[in-house]
Amino acid sequence: MSRFVDRVKIDVVAGNGGHGCSSVHREKFKPLGGPDGGNGGHGGDVRLVVDPQVHTLLDFHFRPHARGTNGRPGEGGNRNGANGDELVLPVPDGTVVLDSRGQIVADMVGEGTEFIAAQGGRGGLGNAALASRARRAPGFALLGEPGEERELVLELKSVADVGLVGFPSAGKSSLVSVLSAAKPKIADYPFTTLTPNLGVVTAGSDVFTVADVPGLIPGASEGRGLGLEFLRHLERCAVLAHVVDCATLEPGRDPISDIDALEAELAAYKPALDADHSLGDLAHRPRIVVLNKVDIPEADELADLVEADIAERGWPVFRISAVAHKGLAELTFALAEMVREYRATQAKPVARRTVIRPKAVDQNEFTVVPDPAVEGGFIVRGARPERWIRQTQFDNDEAVGYLADRLNRLGVEDALVKNGAVPGASVTIGDVCFDWEPSTPTGEHVPLTGRGTDVRMERNDRVGAAERKVARAMRRQRADAESEDSLGWDGDLPDDDE
CATH class of the missing domain: 3.40.50.300 (P-loop containing nucleotide triphosphate hydrolases)
Incomplete structure (x- = not known):
C-alpha cells in the first residue's frame, strides 16, 4: 500500500574538497625542477530539483541522510584532483525547504526549479599554485575544505487552483x-x-x-x-x-x-x-x-x-x-x-532562463570582538579568515607562516592592535586558538629556510644546527682531554734513546 508523506526532516552533507599536493619535480639532469603539486578537486553539492514524476516525500522518509561525493586530492606532475559528483535529489512540485530554525530558505514551484541544499567544499591549492617570488618551492599545500552540513525540513504544500x-x-x-x-x-x-x-x-x-x-x-x-x-x-x-x-x-x-x-x-x-x-x-x-x-x-x-x-x-x-x-x-x-x-x-509565466550569479572575490569583511570566555582574548570572525584556518596544515611551519602573511595582508593584525590586543593575547579564529605575536613581517621580507620551515616559527631558545655542531666539537675535545689526563699522557713524544 502506497503512503503519502508531506513533511520530513533530512540531513544533507556535501562532499569535502580534496587536499592539495606538495611535490617537487624530480628528473635526471634537472636538479631545479620546481614545484609540481596539483590542486585538489571540489566536493560535490547536494541539490534539490523539482521533478513532475515525484508526488510525495516518501523516499526522504526512509532515507533522510544524503551525502555528496568528496573531491579527489591533487597529485604530482601538476595533476589536479577530480571534482566530486553532485547528488541530485528529486522533490515534488510545491516543496518548501525550511532550515533548522523554521525559516523558509526555498519555495520550489515549477518543473526544473533547483536549490543547492549543501555546498561542496573547495579543493586545496597545491604547492605549484602557491609558488611566488618569495616562495619558489613551497614545502606545503592547502587542505581541502569540509563540505557544508545542514539539517533541513521539507514540507509539501499541494499546488491546486x-x-x-x-x-x-x-x-x-x-x-x-x-x-x-x-x-x-x-x-x-x-x-x-x-x-x-x-x-x-x-x-x-x-x-x-x-x-x-x-x-x-x-x-x-x-x-x-x-x-x-x-x-x-x-x-x-x-x-x-x-x-x-x-x-x-x-x-x-x-x-x-x-x-x-x-x-x-x-x-x-x-x-x-x-x-x-x-x-x-x-x-x-x-x-x-x-x-x-x-x-x-x-x-x-x-x-x-x-x-x-x-x-x-x-x-x-x-x-x-x-x-x-x-x-x-x-x-x-x-x-x-x-x-x-x-x-x-497574475503575470504570464516567463520561460525559465539560466541565471548566473558570480561569487564576489573581494569579501574582505571581518570583525574582531572580545572573547567572553577568555580575559584579554579576542575572536576574529569572517568567511575568509575562517576558511584559511580550515585550509592550513598546522604541523607545517611554512604553512603556518603563509597563514600569518595572509592574515596580516587582510588587516587582522591592525584590527587587533586597534582593539587593544597585547602580545601573548589569546586569539580565536574558527576552531583554532593561538597566542598572538604582533608585528609579524610579511613573506616577502622573511629569509627563506628549508622547505616546510619558517624562521618566524622557530623558538628563540632553540639551538641551531651550527651551534649544535660547535657544541659537539667542544664536547669531543673535552672528552679527549679527560682521557689523556687519566692515562698520564703529557702530550710529548718520547725520545728515540729512551
Missing part, C-alpha cells in the same frame, strides 16, 4: 471523485481522508486542479485534529470552496454554524507563504459555497432555508449531490470562471 474545505464526512472526496478521474478513499466514517487528494477538472476549454483537503474541525488552526497538517495544503489555492453537509444529524450543527466555524479557523491560520505568492491570508481568498447531499429531502429543505443567508455574504451558492450527480455542471463552470479570473490577474 481550488481547495475544498469542510467538516469530516461533508462529501469532499466524493465531489473530487465525480469532478475528476481521481479515486480517493470514500467511507461512511469521519476522517476517512488523511492525505490531500488532487484531481484535474476539465470545463470546456478550461483545465484546473482541485485539492480535497482532509476534514477540519474547530481548533484546527491550533493543531487540533492535525489541523496544521491539513491547512498548509490550502496556502497555494486561489479559490476556496466550502463543502457543507446539509444532511448531518449531529446536534448543534447546521450549514451556517459549520461555515462560521471554518471561517474562524481560516482567519486564525497565517500562511507561511503569504509574502511569496501574494495570495493574502486565507480569510481573503475568493469563496464559493457548495451545499451537498441535497438529494435527501430533509437536506434539500435545509438548503432552501440557508441559501439566502449565505448569498447575503456575497458568496456564490450551489446546491449539488455528489452521489446523484446533481448540479455538478453548473458548479464546474463556476469554479472554472473563478480560476480564470484569478489567472488573468
Whole structure:
C-alpha cells in the first residue's frame, strides 16, 4: 500500500574538497625542477530539483541522510584532483525547504526549479599554485575544505487552483471523485481522508486542479485534529470552496454554524507563504459555497432555508449531490470562471532562463570582538579568515607562516592592535586558538629556510644546527682531554734513546 508523506526532516552533507599536493619535480639532469603539486578537486553539492514524476516525500522518509561525493586530492606532475559528483535529489512540485530554525530558505514551484541544499567544499591549492617570488618551492599545500552540513525540513504544500474545505464526512472526496478521474478513499466514517487528494477538472476549454483537503474541525488552526497538517495544503489555492453537509444529524450543527466555524479557523491560520505568492491570508481568498447531499429531502429543505443567508455574504451558492450527480455542471463552470479570473490577474509565466550569479572575490569583511570566555582574548570572525584556518596544515611551519602573511595582508593584525590586543593575547579564529605575536613581517621580507620551515616559527631558545655542531666539537675535545689526563699522557713524544 502506497503512503503519502508531506513533511520530513533530512540531513544533507556535501562532499569535502580534496587536499592539495606538495611535490617537487624530480628528473635526471634537472636538479631545479620546481614545484609540481596539483590542486585538489571540489566536493560535490547536494541539490534539490523539482521533478513532475515525484508526488510525495516518501523516499526522504526512509532515507533522510544524503551525502555528496568528496573531491579527489591533487597529485604530482601538476595533476589536479577530480571534482566530486553532485547528488541530485528529486522533490515534488510545491516543496518548501525550511532550515533548522523554521525559516523558509526555498519555495520550489515549477518543473526544473533547483536549490543547492549543501555546498561542496573547495579543493586545496597545491604547492605549484602557491609558488611566488618569495616562495619558489613551497614545502606545503592547502587542505581541502569540509563540505557544508545542514539539517533541513521539507514540507509539501499541494499546488491546486481550488481547495475544498469542510467538516469530516461533508462529501469532499466524493465531489473530487465525480469532478475528476481521481479515486480517493470514500467511507461512511469521519476522517476517512488523511492525505490531500488532487484531481484535474476539465470545463470546456478550461483545465484546473482541485485539492480535497482532509476534514477540519474547530481548533484546527491550533493543531487540533492535525489541523496544521491539513491547512498548509490550502496556502497555494486561489479559490476556496466550502463543502457543507446539509444532511448531518449531529446536534448543534447546521450549514451556517459549520461555515462560521471554518471561517474562524481560516482567519486564525497565517500562511507561511503569504509574502511569496501574494495570495493574502486565507480569510481573503475568493469563496464559493457548495451545499451537498441535497438529494435527501430533509437536506434539500435545509438548503432552501440557508441559501439566502449565505448569498447575503456575497458568496456564490450551489446546491449539488455528489452521489446523484446533481448540479455538478453548473458548479464546474463556476469554479472554472473563478480560476480564470484569478489567472488573468497574475503575470504570464516567463520561460525559465539560466541565471548566473558570480561569487564576489573581494569579501574582505571581518570583525574582531572580545572573547567572553577568555580575559584579554579576542575572536576574529569572517568567511575568509575562517576558511584559511580550515585550509592550513598546522604541523607545517611554512604553512603556518603563509597563514600569518595572509592574515596580516587582510588587516587582522591592525584590527587587533586597534582593539587593544597585547602580545601573548589569546586569539580565536574558527576552531583554532593561538597566542598572538604582533608585528609579524610579511613573506616577502622573511629569509627563506628549508622547505616546510619558517624562521618566524622557530623558538628563540632553540639551538641551531651550527651551534649544535660547535657544541659537539667542544664536547669531543673535552672528552679527549679527560682521557689523556687519566692515562698520564703529557702530550710529548718520547725520545728515540729512551
